Amino acid sequence: MTESPSSEPEPPSPKPRAAAAGNGMRLVVPLQGVVQGRGGLILGSLIPCALFYFFQLYLKRHRSPKRPPASSSNPPSPSASSPNLGDLARTSSRSNLLGRGSIGPVRLSSRGMAIAKPNDSPYYVGLEKVAGDPFHRVDNPDGIIQLGLSENTLCFDLIERWMKENLMDSLMGGDGAELSINGMATYQPFDGLMELKVAMADFMSRVMGKGVSFDPSQMVLMAGATPAIEILTFCMADHGNAFLIPTPYYPGFDRDIKFRTGVELIPVHCRSADNFMLTVTALDQAYNQARKRGLKVRGILISNPSNPVGNILSRETLNELLDFAQEKNIHIISDEIFAGSLYGTTEEFVSMAEIIEAEEFDKGRVHIIYGLSKDLSLPGFRVGVVYSYNENILAAAKRLARFSSISAPTQRLLISMLSDTKFIEEYIETNRRRIRRMYELFVGGLDQLGIQCAKSSGGLYCWANMSVLIALYSEKGELELWDKLLNVGKVNVTPGSACHCIEPGWFRCCFTALAEEDVPLVMERIGKVAEMCKSGQ
């Protein structure tokens, strides 16, 4: 607060301009005069009053009034894969009738308003478009092929066969008391049944390589990795704090982490020169910049295998990360949801759990996120895991799990399935094999079109460099290409800008929801667009 009349005051007008400073001065000085009992009473009171009045008028005019509900059709969520999702467009909602007695616009929360705004990220827009015109080999051969959703449908036959062979007694269980409705429908522990935790711990160690074991008592189960990451965020960061996150990253994090917690994501840019691998230098830089901005960094969020690139972090990198976290006294959250979806043969996946088992390390700052949506292809069942070495975080997460518990019958089913270790081993191995096959076909196909992909070893997608096809080497150019691919080529891919990639021209293409015979068609369509771009259209 400036005291002396000679200093520059802050102009009260909403649009500070250079001239306003002068006006402000003229305003404040008379006010000072009034306050100090000197002359300028009229000016001192009239001018502020007048300005105040005009200020209010300005605000009133510019405050957006509550408009009648705008959207006539609601965009579907990021995974519109069900054929039933035909008609989501609905008729325009009933007009906003302000009955007699209603005062002014209806007030919602500010965060509610922010969240309700339609999402214009190409990630969501693309998913919406596919929902409106989904490709189907027989029913809709000209529809849009979905390559923007990391789903895996390659091994459903295995699960279906398992169910036919094992679930003879149906959900109720012939004489299995556990499967009785009483055991299923009543309240269960909010953080998941212990049997499921045991089964998940076993599954995770099989998936992540036998070098690591997981302790069920360090686990909190919840309805998907989406609530898992949000809950972990609530436990370790306050509103206004921040996480460092290497780019490019999964677009969903912008929602999962920021929506309700108020925590910010600070990008740590990775470059193609490093094959988009995270470097401590970049991490350090980002950390310092955040500090300068006055942001308190509470943790680093990495995904390993990474999404959207598909990198596996090396032991060295993981160790460096741990050292960095230790030095700055922050958390590390390792999202290892794709750990079982590996196709690389040269590198081995190493879980954060394995690294810290080996070292004498301050484990309380390490947390792992997992789930069954990718490795077991069950996104609809909503199964996520928070695995932590910090008992305080675990305790807090357990309590928060009540808002996102896994449905009891689903837990029961999974206990059965995951306990069949022979089946699980077969599944994991077959899954990897089939993903590898699709990867080779897909990346090979792209290669023939002159499109190179980043070196990757895991995930359900590849990270393709289509910068040769874009006219303008910029985000705009990239989005134009994305648009062509979507609307002309009828192929939905995720542009790097949606993933906050700092280099334009990269696209994530998911290939595990395709059948082998669809790949040539995909390549044909992409090829067509490539031709268009090359010929300058």
Next chain:
Amino acid sequence: MVFKLNNQLLSRMAIGDGHGENSSYFDGWKAYDSDPYHHQNNPDGVIQMGLAENQLCFDKVEEWLKKNPAASICTPEGVAGFKDVAIFQDYHGLPQFRNAVAKFMGKVRGDRVSFDPDRIVMAGGATGAHETVAFCLADPGEALLVPTPYYPGFDRDLRWRTGVQLVPIECDSANNFKLRMEDLEAAYEMAKLNNIRVKGLLLTNPSNPLGTILDGDTLRNIAAFTNENNIHLICDEIYSATVFGKPDYVSIAEIVDEDRKSGRNGLNLDLIHIVYSLSKDMGFPGLRVGIVYSYNDVVMNCARKMSSFGLVSAQTQHMIGSMLSDQEFVEEFLGANRARLAERHGAFTGGLGRVGIRCLRSSNAGLFVWMDLRRLLKEQSVEAETALWRVIINEVKLNVSPGSSFHCSEPGWFRVCFANMDDETMEVALGRIRAFVAKHKEAMKPARKLCAQSSLKLSFSGRIYDEFIMSPRSPIPQSPLVRART
């Protein structure tokens, strides 16, 4: 091995006690968990009467599930549909699920009103639904008015992560705890005077813990009030299918419908929201089916996006979708539900009445009674109520919920749940109450001494404590135990 680390690494939320589990009222739960009643194995154990679960119609559900194995998808019969369900994570929800739930909600209201399936938004149980609505309607520091006595879980569900405040409107027994317009208006004005920004009013109708319903006129007046003051009206109708006697239930949906059909259009529908769940009406808390039904499109969109944090498992959606589409089953279920609740309620209140214990007379819904034990209190104070409660847990061996945990302004009332047990257990419970009342009549002083002496430090291993903290039965927030679930 699990490490403790410096508190610097924890958020305020993690350190704080917004979860409410540090309350001393845990004792009731501890008592039950360490000594649960069982017919054969532990006939002297504590009977759980603090859990509002509806187990009266499980046989109907079991029967249906046996007859329709394809519904649960994960059966040899249902496996054909497995793939589509397993992959389905669209936050709009399976259309069949939404249609079935909308129809069910209409049926519960006697088909007097219909619900739009497109407005059905999922949430992680009613717990998640309430939190979502609070997130959508109010910013940290803003408030919701809630008539007392109310479900203790609200203190956690509506406030913890949202930062929203709750302002109680005290109702008292003089008029059967019914919400009076003057009290509502006074509370609203008082909040304004204290610079508390009230964004809405939360009604639970049928009420927990009272088991009463609001009549149409009162509901209309309340809606007119919130409408006039431009604040939201959130109606938690989670017990709507547990209305087992007269008068007939009136849902806010009917008030809305009436307003529209009459052409008056006096109500701004953007202010009206319903929270629902299958946990009470159908007895399915484990399925985690919470529903937000808002007449406000922006709230609906926002809630739908937030539903990503608490989607109902597609397997469950499919099962419920099939089950509730079976109109015949639904009608039979609802009929049996009402009949059995009426019977159980009658038997229980009758049994209580015979030993001179009164319950709130106007109660015709819910899975519990609001028992009046004021006459048994040494003095009309919360301490006396707590003392009596400890006696009931330790001597009578019944886990009931004291009124103070529901923020009841009058000491001496207790919520006692009766729908989570079989007839035999209920008889045992009544027997114990009879014995207690008889004893209490002769010995008032000793009862007091007992209270003072009784140490509530029951021995239990740390593991049980953990188990119990994790169990859904864990008491709620600041309020005493009471069913964490309503």
